[in-house]
Amino acid sequence: MAASSREKFYANNTLAVLLIAMENNNVRVETKNESLIKGRLINCDGFGNLNLINATIINVRGTKIKVDEIYIKASSVRYVQLPSKINPIEEIEKHISRSKQRKPQMPAKYKKEKT
Amino acid sequence: MADDEDQQQAPASQTVEEPLDLIRLSLDERVYVKMRNERELRGRLHAYDQHLNMVLGEVEETVTAVEIDEETYEEIYKQTKRTIPMLFVRGDGVILVSPPLRAGA
Numbered sequence: 001m002a003a004s005s006r007e008k009f010y011a012n013n014t015l016a017v018l019l020i021a022m023e024n025n026n027v028r029v030e031t032k033n034e035s036l037i038k039g040r041l042i043n044c045d046g047f048g049n050l051n052l053i054n055a056t057i058i059n060v061r062g063t064k065i066k067v068d069e070i071y072i073k074a075s076s077v078r079y080v081q082l083p084s085k086i087n088p089i090e091e092i093e094k095h096i097s098r099s100k101q102r103k104p105q106m107p108a109k110y111k112k113e114k115t
Numbered sequence: 116m117a118d119d120e121d122q123q124q125a126p127a128s129q130t131v132e133e134p135l136d137l138i139r140l141s142l143d144e145r146v147y148v149k150m151r152n153e154r155e156l157r158g159r160l161h162a163y164d165q166h167l168n169m170v171l172g173e174v175e176e177t178v179t180a181v182e183i184d185e186e187t188y189e190e191i192y193k194q195t196k197r198t199i200p201m202l203f204v205r206g207d208g209v210i211l212v213s214p215p216l217r218a219g220a
Contacts, residue, residue, distance in 0.1 A: 015168040019203065032208075048168075048205065077205045084200030088161045088170045 011046030018088055019044040019080065021095035027052070028081040029072055034060045037070060048074030138163050138212050146171075149210045153179045156204065157215055167206030174202050 010016055022041055029037045029050060039055030050072040057065045082088075131137060141160050148156040148169070158174025175198050182191045 013164075014166060015162055015164040015170065015203070018162065018170060074205070075207070078208055079199075079205070080203040081199055082170075082201040082203055086201060088172075088201070092162070 007046040009046065014046070016044065016046050016048045017095060018082075018092050019048060019050070020046075021091045022080075022082060022086075025083050025086075027083070029077055030079040030081070031072065031076045032078050033076070037072065039070065042069075048077060050074070050077070050080075135163075135165065138167075141212070141214060145215050147213045147215045148204070149213075150204075150208045151210060152208075154208075155179075156202075158202065160212075163212075164206070167209040167212070169204045169206070169209070169212075171202045171204060172200065174199050 011020060019041070023044060025041055026039070027041045029039075029052070031037065036058045037052060037055050038058075039052030041050060042053050043051035051069065052072065053069050055067050055070045057067065057070065059065075131140070138160070142163075144160060145157065146160045148158075148171070150156065155177045156171060156174050157177075158171035160169060161172050162170040175196055178195045180193045180195070182193060183189070184191060
């Protein structure tokens with residue numbers, strides 16, 4: 001997935017953060033061309049591009065196709081149906097605290113005092 | 116979003132300064148969303164961002180289609196509804212966001 005500074009910005013400052021927090025969950029993606037893709041969300045980037053595995057694609061005509069992996073461009077997404085039991089705000093906060101733990105924190109003495 | 120813990124958390128401004136702030140007033144309330152392709156959503160607004168990507172809970176989607184009768188040429192409006200417990204909506208499909216329309220308002 002892209003790791004440009006623009007992508008990092010989007011990954012932290014838009015609702016893509018919720019999709020990233022939903023990695024490893026089963027989701028249903030409805031695309032703009034009226035396809036439904038059910039699968040496990042493996043990866044999401046700051047732009048909202050999605051990687052699903054073990055996916056079933058149901059197109060407009062009703063044809064079902066099973067694929068091991070599918071990459072969905074963000075611009076083709078209309079909806080992403082999330083697991084019903086999740087609380088979106090909690091998931092975002094959990095994800096942010098997980099990322100903070102991984103990232104080394106600046107020692108307090110180097111932090112500038114806010115004037 | 117990912118603020119440093121040590122920095123003082125400035126209280127979130129409650130004044131309405133820009134159009135997006137109007138949506139902030141509807142957070143956690145039921146909203147009506149008009150979307151492209153004759154779609155409408157009614158649900159509880161959990162989250163939104165500057166692109167108008169939104170997360171809606173307990174949402175009912177209404178799709179309106181027009182059929183034209185071959186003989187009488189009259190327009191028949193058909194609505195298809197369905198309910199989704201938790202939905203992420205991509206902002207580029209959103210036309211407007213509003214408090215739910217009340218009958219007789």
